[in-house]
Amino acid sequence: MEEMMCYIPKTLEEALEIKSRHDVIVLAGGSDLMVSNKRTLGLAPKFDKPVMIVRNLPELRGIYINEEGECCIGAGCTSAQIAESTLCPWHLRQAASRMGAVALRNSATIAGNIANASPKGDTPGPLYMLDARVKLSSVSGSREILVSDFIVKFRTIDLRPDEMITEVIVPLSEDDFDYVFWHKVGTRKANAISKITLSQAIKFNADGTVKDYRVAATATGAKTNRSRDVESIIIGKRLSPELIEDVIKGFDDVISPRAMPEFRREATRRMIRRFLNVADTHPEGKVIDTYDGYYVVGQPEPRVL
Amino acid sequence: MECKEYKIEFTLNGKPVSIATNPLRRLIDVLRDDFGCLGVKEGCSEGECGACSILMNGRVVTPCLIPVGAANGQDIMTIEGIKETEKGSIIVQAFADGGAVQCGFCIPGMVIAAYYLLSRNPNPTEDEIRLGISGNICRCTGYDLIVESIKLAAKRGGEIWKR
Ligand SMILES: Cc1cc2nc3c(=O)[nH]c(=O)nc-3n(C[C@H](O)[C@H](O)[C@H](O)COP(=O)(O)OP(=O)(O)OC[C@H]3O[C@@H](n4cnc5c(N)ncnc54)[C@H](O)[C@@H]3O)c2cc1C
Numbered sequence: 001m002e003e004m005m006c007y008i009p010k011t012l013e014e015a016l017e018i019k020s021r022h023d024v025i026v027l028a029g030g031s032d033l034m035v036s037n038k039r040t041l042g043l044a045p046k047f048d049k050p051v052m053i054v055r056n057l058p059e060l061r062g063i064y065i066n067e068e069g070e071c072c073i074g075a076g077c078t079s080a081q082i083a084e085s086t087l088c089p090w091h092l093r094q095a096a097s098r099m100g101a102v103a104l105r106n107s108a109t110i111a112g113n114i115a116n117a118s119p120k121g122d123t124p125g126p127l128y129m130l131d132a133r134v135k136l137s138s139v140s141g142s143r144e145i146l147v148s149d150f151i152v153k154f155r156t157i158d159l160r161p162d163e164m165i166t167e168v169i170v171p172l173s174e175d176d177f178d179y180v181f182w183h184k185v186g187t188r189k190a191n192a193i194s195k196i197t198l199s200q201a202i203k204f205n206a207d208g209t210v211k212d213y214r215v216a217a218t219a220t221g222a223k224t225n226r227s228r229d230v231e232s233i234i235i236g237k238r239l240s241p242e243l244i245e246d247v248i249k250g251f252d253d254v255i256s257p258r259a260m261p262e263f264r265r266e267a268t269r270r271m272i273r274r275f276l277n278v279a280d281t282h283p284e285g286k287v288i289d290t291y292d293g294y295y296v297v298g299q300p301e302p303r304v305l
Numbered sequence: 306m307e308c309k310e311y312k313i314e315f316t317l318n319g320k321p322v323s324i325a326t327n328p329l330r331r332l333i334d335v336l337r338d339d340f341g342c343l344g345v346k347e348g349c350s351e352g353e354c355g356a357c358s359i360l361m362n363g364r365v366v367t368p369c370l371i372p373v374g375a376a377n378g379q380d381i382m383t384i385e386g387i388k389e390t391e392k393g394s395i396i397v398q399a400f401a402d403g404g405a406v407q408c409g410f411c412i413p414g415m416v417i418a419a420y421y422l423l424s425r426n427p428n429p430t431e432d433e434i435r436l437g438i439s440g441n442i443c444r445c446t447g448y449d450l451i452v453e454s455i456k457l458a459a460k461r462g463g464e465i466w467k468r
């Protein structure tokens with residue numbers, strides 16, 4: 001019987017070497033791949049190509065701030081690591097801290113969440129919003145592209161066969177904004193695939209006009225949604241009820257939820273309206289969130305175990 | 306096409322072990338079938354119920370999602386090892402005394418989740434306890450007595466949890 005190889009490299013260099021010579025499936029945390037390739041009880045999952053296991057590569061597990069002040073997160077960092085790290089931007093920590101449940105967060109990696117290219121993945125929302133890039137490496141060098149370009153469409157990524165994601169670089173953080181918002185709508189608190197997650201951030205100029213505004217939604221279409229055109233509706237202007245409705249209308253035209261579309265649209269509209277309305281009152285605090293239907297303003301502090 | 310066999314070595318409950326096997330076999334199957342760790346329960350097979358929970362390098366994970374090749378060189382603790390430790394035995398005793406156990410199927414995973422929680426947070430609030438076991442599904446108890454038993458374990462362990 002013909003047998004398939006499996007690779008368990010000990011270093012990143014070895015992993016890239018293998019990738020340059022063989023067409024392999026990269027397995028990190030395994031939380032997507034082991035489910036999608038599973039067979040009946042007791043049988044090993046079956047893959048149609050050889051697998052390379054990178055879960056324990058030490059080079060992919062670091063988090064640091066580079067010389068430009070950007071947060072650099074190793075591809076193999078887990079959701080738990082990100083949620084626990086004070087170096088990581090608040091929106092991303094929020095998203096990571098609400099993925100799956102405790103054990104899942106100790107397996108699920110950021111690269112796996114991005115490469116999976118599912119519109120229901122939680123980390124692309126913050127990553128799109130904060131202009132994050134992925135670093136793609138091969139034996140012949142590396143390149144960086146925006147996460148929002150890397151995810152080409154549903155389940156499709158811009159990755160060459162000899163490349164791997166090695167780092168995720170996030171240039172912005174909550175410090176670049178006056179008010180931030182992140183909310184996950186799920187059916188229960190643990191192990192719930194998102195119905196929607198919405199990330200928002202706003203910064204005002206000294207004269208009260210909007211300097212920067214961003215909004216990104218996951219699980220509301222074939223891909224994570226963000227639109228610079230919609231954001232620019234309020235940039236350079238003072239917020240008004242009419243302009244806020246224009247943003248809501250604009251974003252409503254961008255998203256294209258298929259299941260429960262009216263629920264997803266209405267929830268998105270309300271979250272945008274409330275965030276902008278509350279931000280416009282310039283309250284003390286930084287985080288505007290919704291809790292039991294009320295809007296609360298507080299300081300950034302993601303819950304971690 | 307089946308995958309070739311490789312020699313995989315790891316530490317299981319404090320002892321070095323090795324096995325020649327398909328590295329894509331699920332860690333849950335290897336622990337149960339090859340190493341007799343039958344306390345590693347299989348509920349959902351897809352990471353949602355927490356019944357199979359173990360510690361890998363001190364972090365709680367679900368081995369139904371992990372190929373055994375990913376355990377190569379790593380440190381694995383199952384309920385069989387945890388219950389023999391001072392901290393583990395405090396939880397097991399608290400579960401028994403607190404009436405936390407009905408059919409028992411979810412309990413090894415619950416004990417591991419409680420162990421992980423209390424090792425990181427010796428004095429959890431009720432909310433934190435519920436968050437700590439939120440990935441573990443129990444079809445019998447309604448969770449309340451499990452939560453109470455974890456409070457009991459926190460109290461009985463006291464300073465031990467801070468070590
Ligand atoms: C119980 C459960 C709950 C879940 N809950 C959530 C949730 O709340 N939110 C959410 O977003 N997701 C959730 N998921 C999905 C999944 O856990 C995440 O998408 C996770 O981040 C995947 O990461 P991984 O490392 O486990 O991926 P893997 O399964 O190892 O890989 C996934 C994909 O990424 C590719 N890949 C991995 N690393 C690299 C790399 N370095 N370079 C190139 N390609 C790479 C793989 O080839 C594969 O195509 C859940 C899954 C389960 C089983």
Ligand code: FES
Pocket residue numbers: 346347348349350351352353354355356357358367368369370
């Ligand atoms: S069997 Fe592993 S989580 Fe359910």
Ligand code: FES
Pocket residue numbers: 405406407408409410411412442443444445446
């Ligand atoms: S005691 Fe029966 S499933 Fe928890």
